[in-house]
Structures are given as structure tokens and as C-alpha cells.
Amino acid sequence: MYPDQFEYFRPKTLAEAAALLKKHKGARVLAGGHSLLPAMKLRLASPKALIDIGRIKGLSGIQARGTHLWIGATTVHADVAASPAVRKSCPVLAEAAGEIGDLQVRNRGTIGGSVAHADPAADYPTVLVALDATIVAKGPKGERKIPAGKFFLDLFTTALKPGEIVTSVLIPTGGKGVGGVYVKHGHPASAYAVVGVAAILEVKNGNCVRASLAVGGATPNPVRASKAEASLAGKRVDDAAIESAAREVGAAIRDPLSDGYASGEFRVHLATVMAKRALQTAAERARG
Numbered sequence: 001m002y003p004d005q006f007e008y009f010r011p012k013t014l015a016e017a018a019a020l021l022k023k024h025k026g027a028r029v030l031a032g033g034h035s036l037l038p039a040m041k042l043r044l045a046s047p048k049a050l051i052d053i054g055r056i057k058g059l060s061g062i063q064a065r066g067t068h069l070w071i072g073a074t075t076v077h078a079d080v081a082a083s084p085a086v087r088k089s090c091p092v093l094a095e096a097a098g099e100i101g102d103l104q105v106r107n108r109g110t111i112g113g114s115v116a117h118a119d120p121a122a123d124y125p126t127v128l129v130a131l132d133a134t135i136v137a138k139g140p141k142g143e144r145k146i147p148a149g150k151f152f153l154d155l156f157t158t159a160l161k162p163g164e165i166v167t168s169v170l171i172p173t174g175g176k177g178v179g180g181v182y183v184k185h186g187h188p189a190s191a192y193a194v195v196g197v198a199a200i201l202e203v204k205n206g207n208c209v210r211a212s213l214a215v216g217g218a219t220p221n222p223v224r225a226s227k228a229e230a231s232l233a234g235k236r237v238d239d240a241a242i243e244s245a246a247r248e249v250g251a252a253i254r255d256p257l258s259d260g261y262a263s264g265e266f267r268v269h270l271a272t273v274m275a276k277r278a279l280q281t282a283a284e285r286a287r288g
């Protein structure tokens with residue numbers, strides 16, 4: 001199908017983009033277009049104007065900045081996957097980026113677009129929630145820094161306010177003794193996560209100092225499995241502790257999503273099995 005008619009603008013600065021968004025009621029930001037354009041073709045979205053932020057300088061790139069990584073909103077998935085800085089200080093994110101869709105999707109889709117779209121089956125949101133990342137947005141009232149855990153509110157719904165544009169994502173970098181992994185059961189056609197689990201463990205002298213476990217794909221927005229995290233805190237990270245933590249994962253998944261491909265019950269089962277595998281791998285990586 002063809003999209004409805006729309007106007008197209010390609011601003012050179014963020015200020016220009018913000019002014020266009022304000023001027024054109026019903027306008028939408030266009031980044032990689034890999035979620036918005038299919039929705040427009042299906043007439044699930046019919047914006048009156050598209051504000052293409054793809055050529056705005058300073059919105060793309062990856063930089064190590066002290067205790068975190070700065071990733072510009074229009075950075076494409078392929079660049080995150082290949083970045084030496086991401087692979088060194090946050091390998092779990094590079095790993096997740098490399099599993100998104102296919103080569104074409106990874107070469108066009110952006111991290112800012114993925115978080116703003118908030119697809120329940122997307123990969124970044126789950127990983128960013130597990131990493132305690134921060135989403136930076138700029139709008140009519142200035143800049144806001146929103147913790148990932150408070151950003152993804154519901155199905156395709158975020159904490160972004162009207163007129164706000166995601167400008168970057170800040171990722172805390174792991175130190176010695178930190179290991180992370182993203183495990184996904186992807187849909188065979190699109191690779192979207194039927195269930196995705198991100199686990200980050202910090203292990204010192206064999207004991208768990210910090211455990212972070214997030215599940216995506218099973219619910220409208222990614223959830224932290226806090227009971228599972230709490231069950232590991234301070235414990236020796238061994239098979240028994242991991243097994244018992246994984247059993248707590250189901251408690252975090254209320255009203256699981258269900259569709260023709262996977263029932264809610266199956267998604268909860270997958271999350272439990274995948275959490276165990278993720279924690280095992282994260283523990284191995286944390287031990288070095």
C-alpha cells in the first residue's frame with residue numbers, strides 16, 4: 001500500500017527540527033524509517049509531515065565519556081554493533097545491536113528511533129533497562145534525562161512529551177567483574193524478540209555484588225525481574241543460586257502478551273528458561 005500524502009522536511013539543526021515540529025501539527029520525526037514507513041504504508045500512521053533528523057550534525061556517533069558511553073540518537077544499529085568502544089565497555093549492547101533484524105535494518109534503523117518507537121518486541125529497550133541507561137531528550141522546555149526504567153511506559157508508549165526529540169542515550173560502562181549478555185528467541189521471519197532477556201552481573205570473590213535482569217517481548221514494556229535480582233544479591237553465584245533466581249522470573253511477568261506465534265504461557269516459560277541461560281553466561285563473563 002501507499003502512504004497518505006505528507007510534507008517532507010530535512011532540517012539542518014535540532015532547533016530547526018523543533019520549530020518544524022511545533023509549526024506542523026501532526027508531524028512526526030523521521031529517523032531510519034524502518035518502523036515509521038511500514039506503519040505509514042499500512043496506514044497505521046498518517047502523519048501530515050515528516051521531519052527527517054537524519055542529516056542533523058551532532059546527533060550521530062559514539063563516544064566514551066568518563067563513566068559512560070554517549071550514543072547519538074541517529075546512530076544506526078550496525079555502527080553500535082561494530083563500535084570498538086561499545087564492544088570493549090558494554091559488549092552486551094553491541095551483541096544486542098548485532099541481532100536486530102537483518103543487515104538492511106541494521107544499516108538504516110537508529111537507536112533513537114528504536115527507543116522512541118517502543119515496540120514491545122524490540123531489542124534495545126530490554127538491554128537499556130537492564131543497563132540502567134539514560135535517554136536524553138530535548139523539547140520546548142529544554143533537555144531531560146530520563147532513566148530507561150521510567151521511559152518505556154506501555155505498548156508503543158514512552159515518557160516523551162509532545163515536541164521532544166531523543167538526542168542521545170547514555171550507557172554506564174561496566175568495570176572489572178561485570179559480565180552481561182542478551183539472549184533472544186527471535187521471530188523466524190523478522191527477528192523481533194518473541195522474548196529477550198538481558199542479564200548483567202557484577203561478581204566479586206565469587207559473590208554477587210549486583211544483579212540486573214530485564215525481560216522484553218513478553219509484556220507491553222520491558223520489565224525488571226526484581227525478585228530474581230534480589231534472590232542473587234550477596235549470594236555465591238553458583239548453579240543453585242542461578243536456578244532459584246530464574247524460577248522467580250515469572251513473577252515479574254503479569255498479563256503476558258499472547259499472539260498466533262506464542263501464547264502468554266509459552267512466553268513466561270521461555271523467559272524462565274532464557275533467564276537461567278543468560279545468568280549462567282553473565283556469571284561466566286563476570287568471572288572473566
Ligand code: FAD
Binds near residue numbers: 073
Ligand atoms: P523510524 O522508523 O524513523 O521512527 C520510529 C518512530 O520513532 C516514529 O514514531 C518516529 O517519529 C520516532 N522517532 C524516531 N527517531 C526519533 C527521535 N530521535 N526522537 C523522537 N522520536 C523519534 N527492531 C528490533 O529491535 N529487533 C528486530 O529484530 C527488528 N527486526 C526488524 C525487521 C524488519 C524487517 C524491520 C523493518 C524492522 C525491524 N526492527 C527490529 C525495527 C528497527 O530496529 C527500527 O529501525 C527501529 O524500530 C526504529 O528505528 P528507526 O530509526 O527506523 O525509526
